[in-house]
Amino acid sequence: DIKGFAFDLDGVIADTARFHGQAWHQTADEVGTTWTPQLAESLKGISRMESLQMILDAGNHADDFSQADREALAEKKNHFYQRLIATLTEDDILPGMKSFIHSAKVAGYKMSIASASKNAPMILDHLGLANDFVGIVDPATLTKGKPDPEIFVRAAEVLELAPNQVIGLEDSAAGIESINSAGQISLAIGDAVVLSAANLIFSSTVDVTLQSIQSKMDKIKS
Ligand code: BG6
Numbered sequence: 001d002i003k004g005f006a007f008d009l010d011g012v013i014a015d016t017a018r019f020h021g022q023a024w025h026q027t028a029d030e031v032g033t034t035w036t037p038q039l040a041e042s043l044k045g046i047s048r049m050e051s052l053q054m055i056l057d058a059g060n061h062a063d064d065f066s067q068a069d070r071e072a073l074a075e076k077k078n079h080f081y082q083r084l085i086a087t088l089t090e091d092d093i094l095p096g097m098k099s100f101i102h103s104a105k106v107a108g109y110k111m112s113i114a115s116a117s118k119n120a121p122m123i124l125d126h127l128g129l130a131n132d133f134v135g136i137v138d139p140a141t142l143t144k145g146k147p148d149p150e151i152f153v154r155a156a157e158v159l160e161l162a163p164n165q166v167i168g169l170e171d172s173a174a175g176i177e178s179i180n181s182a183g184q185i186s187l188a189i190g191d192a193v194v195l196s197a198a199n200l201i202f203s204s205t206v207d208v209t210l211q212s213i214q215s216k217m218d219k220i221k222s
C-alpha cells in the first residue's frame with residue numbers, strides 16, 4: 001500500500017520551471033548556443049552545473065569555457081533566477097497542489113521533497129509549505145543527480161518507507177527515470193509523449209487528487 005509521496009518541486013509544486021528556463025535561455029544566448037524547446041525540456045530536473053554543461057555541449061562550446069568561467073556563468077544564472085523567484089507567494093503554487101498536499105497530509109500520508117534545486121528550502125518557505133514535509137533531500141549531498149535513482153532513494157529513506165510504498169511526482173523525463181529506477185511508482189505531470197515512461201500520467205496538476213491517483217492505480221493493476 002502507498003504510504004507516502006516524494007515530490008519534485010520545480011514544475012510540480014511551484015510554477016518555477018519556466019523561470020529556470022528563462023534564466024538558462026539568457027545563459028545560452030550569452031555563450032552562443034541556440035535555445036530550442038528540446039534543449040529546454042532536456043534541462044528539466046538537471047542540476048545547475050550539469051545543465052550548464054548541456055548548454056555548452058549543445059552549442060559545441062564545451063572547450064571554450066574554463067572551470068572558473070563556468071562557475072561565473074552558473075552564479076550569474078542563479079542570481080537572475082533568484083530575482084525571478086524573489087516575489088513568489090502562495091499564489092505561485094501550481095493549481096490544485098496546495099489542496100492535494102493538504103488532503104494527503106490529513107489522510108496520513110508522509111511527504112518529502114526530492115528536488116535538484118539548492119533553492120528548494122527558500123521556495124517552500126515563500127509558498128508557505130515548509131511545514132508540510134517530513135524532510136527535504138539536500139541535493140548538495142548527492143553523488144549523482146537525476147536520472148540516477150539516488151535522490152528518490154534518499155527521499156523514501158527520509159519517509160522511512162520501502163520504495164514500493166512511495167509515489168514519486170515529477171514533471172521531467174530525467175526525474176521519471178530516477179523514480180522508476182528507485183523502484184517507486186512514478187507519477188508524471190505534463191506531456192504524455194515526453195513522460196511516457198511514467199506509471200501514471202496527468203496532463204495538469206489540477207487533475208492530481210487522492211481519488212484520481214487511486215483510480216489510475218486500479219487501472220494499471222487490472
Ligand atoms: C531542478 C530544476 O529542480 O533544479 C532544474 O528542474 C534546475 O531546472 C535544478 O537546474 C537546480 O536548481 P538550482 O536552483 O539549484 O540551480
Ligand code: MG
Binds near residue numbers: 017171
Ligand atoms: Mg521539475
